[in-house]
Amino acid sequence: MAKGASTEQSLGNLHNKVTELFVKVLDEYESTPELANPAMLGAITKFLKDNSISLESEALDELSEMEERLAAKKRNRPNLKAVTTLPLIVNE
Numbered sequence: 001m002a003k004g005a006s007t008e009q010s011l012g013n014l015h016n017k018v019t020e021l022f023v024k025v026l027d028e029y030e031s032t033p034e035l036a037n038p039a040m041l042g043a044i045t046k047f048l049k050d051n052s053i054s055l056e057s058e059a060l061d062e063l064s065e066m067e068e069r070l071a072a073k074k075r076n077r078p079n080l081k082a083v084t085t086l087p088l089i090v091n092e
Helices: 008-031 038-050 057-076
Strands: none
Touching: 008 038
């Protein structure tokens, strides 16, 4: 073993603690979304990716349905880029 190397058990314990912390953070964000921190969400996403965690097929289908509903709402929104200008009337 290399000098200062951790054991598999200690790395496993660290992995479990990080996982528990991320679960607590996400639970907190769920109840108070305004506290969501983009850097923390990025760290959680990277952790999941690094550990080959992905969505289940059923969850992916549900997400696709949600994306389609959002896309439909976006298509049906009024075009806010076209703004009407009104003449300025000054009362004397």
